[in-house]
Amino acid sequence: MNGAGNDFVMIDNRSGSFTYEKTRIALLCDRHRGVGADGLIAAELPASAGSHLKMRYFNADGGEAEMCGNGARCFSRFGARLLHLKDEITFETLAGNLTALLLGSFVQLGMSQPHDLALHAQILAADTALEVHSLNTGVPHAVVFCEDLPATNVRTLGAALRHHAHFAPKGTNANFAFVHSPGSLSVRTYERGVEDETLACGTGVVACALLHHLLHGAPSPVNVRVKGGDTLRVAFEYHNNAFDKVSLTGPADFAFEGQIPLSFGTDVP
Numbered sequence: 001m002n003g004a005g006n007d008f009v010m011i012d013n014r015s016g017s018f019t020y021e022k023t024r025i026a027l028l029c030d031r032h033r034g035v036g037a038d039g040l041i042a043a044e045l046p047a048s049a050g051s052h053l054k055m056r057y058f059n060a061d062g063g064e065a066e067m068c069g070n071g072a073r074c075f076s077r078f079g080a081r082l083l084h085l086k087d088e089i090t091f092e093t094l095a096g097n098l099t100a101l102l103l104g105s106f107v108q109l110g111m112s113q114p115h116d117l118a119l120h121a122q123i124l125a126a127d128t129a130l131e132v133h134s135l136n137t138g139v140p141h142a143v144v145f146c147e148d149l150p151a152t153n154v155r156t157l158g159a160a161l162r163h164h165a166h167f168a169p170k171g172t173n174a175n176f177a178f179v180h181s182p183g184s185l186s187v188r189t190y191e192r193g194v195e196d197e198t199l200a201c202g203t204g205v206v207a208c209a210l211l212h213h214l215l216h217g218a219p220s221p222v223n224v225r226v227k228g229g230d231t232l233r234v235a236f237e238y239h240n241n242a243f244d245k246v247s248l249t250g251p252a253d254f255a256f257e258g259q260i261p262l263s264f265g266t267d268v269p
Contacts, residue, residue: 003070005199005228022062059193067138069202158190199228
């Protein structure tokens with residue numbers, strides 16, 4: 001599946017038969033030797049009666065992460081197909097329980113509560129002085145607002161921020177945003193775990209939109225165009241110095257289905 005170009009291998013693991021070896025996941029996500037994806041997402045049985053499913057998300061390097069916005073939208077449609085749901089699905093993630101509304105090929109995902117806000121950090125990355133803002137929208141994100149987004153070296157600056165001591169020990173995702181007008185952004189993202197620029201990042205889009213509101217007073221909703229060409233919509237409420245009812249709306253598309261032997265290219269059984 002893909003959400004705005006951010007692509008994922010989806011697995012129904014309600015039986016628990018698939019084991020999450022890091023090497024196996026990395027090979028499945030390898031675009032030359034496996035299926036190819038930015039990450040792997042598995043559906044498991046939920047731990048509580050209040051959820052339909054549990055979502056497990058792994059980056060392309062095989063490491064597990066708390067959440068992925070585009071991945072969670074894809075998971076919503078995937079889970080709805082598995083369980084024959086039509087309108088709404090609630091599922092568990094390491095970032096908390098999430099609920100999504102199914103709007104045809106689009107999904108409106110209710111996000112977890114943002115936290116760890118920090119503004120106006122002055123950081124030297126790749127010999128470049130940057131003003132960096134950060135916010136955790138399920139996973140940590142650093143955001144730099146730029147004047148010339150196409151000319152920004154996202155791979156070099158993104159890698160430098162991702163591994164910067166300021167964000168140690170876990171590191172961060174790095175986003176570069178351009179303001180077209182109040183409520184309209186373009187964003188490019190270097191993703192932790194993928195270790196490269198991706199076509200889209202849902203939690204990064206949300207972080208950029210919320211910071212756009214705080215720094216520039218943009219009203220809800222904020223429309224964000226990503227590198228893959230799609231536009232995602234971030235809606236929110238802000239009162240008492242806190243965000244509430246944050247949602248991310250965008251496409252979640254099935255690309256293809258197939259089978260692959262789990263012993264391919266590796267000695268992992």
